Amino acid sequence: MDILVCVKRVPMVGGRIAVTPDGQDVDTRMSGFTVSPHEECAVEEAVQITERLGGTVTVLTLGPAEAMQQLRDMLALGAGRALLLETDGREWGPIATAAAIADAARRRAEGPEGPYGLLLFGNEAADTGDYQVGVRVAHTLGLPCVTGIKNLEITSGGARARREYRGSEEVFDIPLPAVISVKEGINLPRYPSLPGRLRAKRAAIDTLRPEWHSEGLRKDRLRVPAQEQHQAQVLGSGAEAAPALVRLLEELGILS
């Protein structure tokens, strides 16, 4: 089965997050970039499926030329091909992003290789958290779609996808081709192998340049929410703090 996996380049953020002075972006001077966690799992899932059933994994991203690095990171995990929808670095909204991805999928469907059998997305991007790009792509291409998937089986007739819902589990049997967005926890992504990294470094990356469109939801500015900056009250050090901890648990009503 030929699988398309869509990933997004996002800032690698650790202990704190800061915004650029103009309020338009996350300040990345002190950090690198990575791929949203759900999407890394989507790539791993695709690689596992093709290891079992054959086929190819194409990883796609929409972003600036620098996003080639994230495509190479995913090639190192086992994806076979990469496609960059190159932008001028502006932030793209979910409507324009979905249109560009659907257009790329359609081009492939109209070519000699035919349509992808499965399109995988992460449930939501780590940064913008729009929760809608995969769903919009599915509607544009007329494909069935499920989101938030934590377990995926390819069956003879299609796919069986499972997800959590209020402490129980929902099961979807859907025909393929389909759009499926997954969540971290569906698998444990592998570490890139050395041969994988070397192959990724040399791999050719296809590029398209879609056109940016403005949309109805416009970012005015980003800001860090006000939060009480305080230092915790230190109850003590090491094992000697145990009695103070017990007193605190009593005060909070945890131990009666």
Added chain:
Amino acid sequence: MTVLGLVESDGNGLADSSLRVLAFGHALARSSGTGLAAVLFGPAAAVPAGELAGHGVPDAYAIDSPLLAGYAPVAWARALSGLVTDVSATAVVAAGHDRGNELMAHLAAITGLPMAANCVSAAAQPGGGCRLVRQRWAGSLLEDATLDAEVALLTVAVDAVAATAPETPATTSVHVVEPQPEAADLRVCAAESATRGAGISLATARVVVGGGRGVGGPEGFAPLEELAGLLGAAVGVSRVVTSQGWRPHTQQVGQTGTRITPELYLACGISGAIQHMAGCMGAKHIVAINTDPGAPIISRAEYAVIGDLNEVIPALVAEIKKRHDQP
């Protein structure tokens, strides 16, 4: 002219997330001089009309069809889009949980409208459109945004919007809507499997004992498990723990795991990356145990013990047991 709030019952009346949707919807309706109506999927008999009245909702629409008894996202969204047209809705508001975001994304795709996920507040602008604040990075950042759309499609960041009861109770009229779903829209339909769930659920636990990189490995969790047992707590972990394969992903607290809202979160050997804090900011009290007094979590916690959890936790377990043994 109305704001539609999508709500649901959870067996004990309106779900907590739905009360937050109503509070958000009331504020938006007030800013635009319109009213708020509730929408539910299911028969009219299942509408908690008394409770909706107490929350100042004069109208409720029950979308009822035997074909929609199971959750079919596209058919549900199509039925919503029909209602939007029928009542000339100016906005639709749903909870920003997985199902709410999914349903609204389908509604957005069907109608071609923009959608803003996980909003904290929204107010209509005099010239049309609305100004809103929404979460990015699961709430670690906020975005001030402008939404220009014929109908505003919004989901509510349920951990950031309070559920307040409005001032004036109303009487609620229930209107039944009976859509005729197309077969194509029922292609994807959920079957719910039996409820799992042994032990204490992380999402609803009153106390959570969290372990991070400082636990050191899969064997290191035994003392945390023992402490959790004594406190009636669930065990949660940071992302590094699940990505190392030390514990299953179901125990992860954070942006890509579970959001917790306990009375007490005891974070052991967790540095406090923003993605983790996004998952535990709903905790009432946070106690951090960490060797590094400069760790980010120390400035987000209310109380701290500076030290190695492998010494502190066994000592705490011994102290609690000693207390139990006393007459």
